[in-house]
Amino acid sequence: MLPVEKLSLPEKIGQLIIVRTTGYIFDHQIRYPAWEATQPQLKKWIEELNLGGVILLGGSCAEIAYRTQQLQTWAKTPLFIAADIEEGVGQRFSGASWFPPPMALAEIYNENPSLAIKYAEKMGEITALEALAIGINWILAPVTDINNNPDNPVINVRAFGDKLKTVEDLTSAFVRGCHNYPILTSAKHFPGHGDTATDSHLDLPIINHSLERLQSLELVAFERVIKEKVDSVMTAHLLVNALDSYNPATLSPKVLMDLLRKKMGFEGLIITDALIMGGVKKYASPEEIAVKALQAGADILLMPENPEIAIKSVIKAIDSGILSESRIDESYLRVTYAKQKLFGESVNSQSHSMSDIYSLEASQAVNEILAQSMSRGGNIPIQNASEGINLVVVEDLLNCEYLDRSSPAITIPQTRGYHRQVFDEYNLFSVQNTQQPLLLQVFLRGNPFRGRAGLTPESQKFYLKLFTENNLQGVVIYGSPYVKNWFLSHMPKSIPWVFSYGQMPIAQELALKFLFNLSGKFDIVKGDFL
CATH class of the missing domain: 3.40.50.10870 (Glycosyl hydrolase family 3)
Structure with missing residues (x-):
């Protein structure tokens, strides 16, 4: 892994960016052209900008296995390859295990907590194994929000329940299961997206709960997974007035540095939710968003509108004294540490295969969770x-x-x-x-x-x-x-x-x-x- 002094400033900034790409092999299969670059564009970005990683969506397991190998060959520094696989690899990539949404485990927990915890750990273990089999090394899960608002349009059944103890126990079990393998996990969406009736993909939700309420409910679940050594925490595009009445959490030093880093003691990666989402995109320009997120304490900029613009904006902010290069080095060192965990000395050090996809054990676990819930x-x-x-x-x-x-x-x-x-x-x-x-x-x-x-x-x-x-x-x-x-x-x-x-x-x-x-x-x- 390259030490800090061996990379140029633009290359170090590039390592802090993850862009979205399609899991399909050919450009004519791209389903979301506004978000997913063509192959020549993506190859150029990875090679010339030294991007830190990609987030994948769409395709079969066989396609993803090929695609992840292709992407890694383009990269000078091994890539994070992430996916929103909250319900197993099969949720996004056909052929793999597709679990019911996490709230199904809360249903089982109501009757048999120990059984639900066992299933949550098994779900994490199977998801990690199947992800590694096709080249994914960062699971953007578990959802650690407490869905205590039935009208929540975006978290809903993606949460492990609507009660604190249930969410604490099940998210922690999921992380433990994942950590049987060299893979990254991510608790989301900090400081808690469960009690909103607005989808942050579309607009900025506003939360008016008191600090005492947050400390006794929403934040407790995140404290628990942090103790469980979750590798990363994903920010939420929320305006939480008790914490910062001006900045969305993603862009708030009070939320990310003062609360998450200092008070809660989190030492892993802080990753933003997608920066093209309405909940933050309406708040500032693409140039401002990248700089503000890093100022706030984020390590990874997920899906900026254009990585070239993001990198240029950060360099401009450093040149003008708004941002320091030492701040970039802090995040780059965290990225380096995380990649060392994943790859050791070689991107090809992992020894998993397609035979790990949808095993008899995985099929049985999916069926049991469905039937029990x-x-x-x-x-x-x-x-x-x-x-x-x-x-x-x-x-x-x-x-x-x-x-x-x-x-x-x-x-x-x-x-x-x-x-x-x-x-x-x-x-x-x-x-x-x-x-x-x-x-x-x-x-x-x-x-x-x-x-x-x-x-x-x-x-x-x-x-x-x-x-x-x-x-x-x-x-x-x-x-x-x-x-x-x-x-x-x-x-x-x-x-x-x-x-x-x-x-x-x-x-x-x-x-x-x-x-x-x-x-x-x-x-x-x-x-x-x-």
């Missing part, structure tokens, strides 16, 4: 139909990776007489006034950029009307327990229902097996259970 009620099982409707409601028809024509949510009801219908939640009116037996499946959870957590007023009206008719045979809710609670408080208690935190195909299969009282493994080719 699932709930059901009403007069189960649902009755078969001869000419029934399978009303599948999704949030976004054009971005629905967990559902296609061979998914269990479609194929299993077909074998029981419920034919395929798929709608987004804004087009429910087209299925009104039908007299056919109807199975309702709703896929809904809090997600970034969605802007809200629950049902639209229009969909609520539709469902309330549906509850008064006699054709609704059963309901399955995938994703949000808050949406499930709305249904249970409004629909007749006799209607059969199942709730699953997961939305992936295996969650669909398990839920529908409960609903129809089926056993065995579903055979896609045969079109029924074996």
Whole structure:
């Protein structure tokens, strides 16, 4: 690893920047061109700017394994390769283990804390192993926020619960599991994004809680994972008035230096949340954001709008005396230390392979967590139909990776007489006034950029009307327990229902097996259970 004096100032600054790139191999596969550079541009940035790392999104495990090797060959200094894999590697990269969202473990914790802790540790261990197998060395998890606001549109089920003790125990267990392998972890989003009704991807949330409240709740969970030796802490784009009534936390020395570094004693990497997000982008120009984040105490600038502009802005700030080179050296040394942990003397020192992806042990863990966190009620099982409707409601028809024509949510009801219908939640009116037996499946959870957590007023009206008719045979809710609670408080208690935190195909299969009282493994080719 290169010592400080062997790199130029621009190269040291470059090491403090992580840019986003696609996991797909070819430029024509890029899905987010505003955020993901072309291959020639990215190669130029890595080679000439000596960037510290990349964050990946999209692609299969096989593609990512190739892509990470490619990226490392472009780099003079080994790269951080990060990913938001809060729900396992399969959440972002197809083929790997895809766990239900962390709040599923809170459901298990309510009944059996020790079992939930065991699962959280196993989830961390499997995620770390599979990440390393495809070249990812920085897990941007666990979410350490306490989701104590049911209307939170962005954290929601990504949190390990809505109670402090639950979040403390489960996030700590996840970190312990990850640390069975040489990989970095990240507690996010400091100082706590759980009690907001605004998505910081879109705008700047404002938190007005007292300092006493923060010290007794939100900050405690972060203190616990810091004791567990979490490698990094990710900042939140929040205005927390009790800490700093002027600067968002990401740009606040009071939050990052005075609180996190000095008072809480955190010595690892401080990484910003993405600097292109509305919660900070609206606050300052791209040139100002990079400088202000480093002044505040951040070590890693995640996804600045343009790394070349960021580096030039920091150099200009040093030349004008706004920022010191010694401040850059502090962060560069932390980066060097973290990379030494990952790579030792060689970027090729890790000995994991694709055979580590989705092992029998991993498959069993996913299935057990899904089954243990699932709930059901009403007069189960649902009755078969001869000419029934399978009303599948999704949030976004054009971005629905967990559902296609061979998914269990479609194929299993077909074998029981419920034919395929798929709608987004804004087009429910087209299925009104039908007299056919109807199975309702709703896929809904809090997600970034969605802007809200629950049902639209229009969909609520539709469902309330549906509850008064006699054709609704059963309901399955995938994703949000808050949406499930709305249904249970409004629909007749006799209607059969199942709730699953997961939305992936295996969650669909398990839920529908409960609903129809089926056993065995579903055979896609045969079109029924074996």
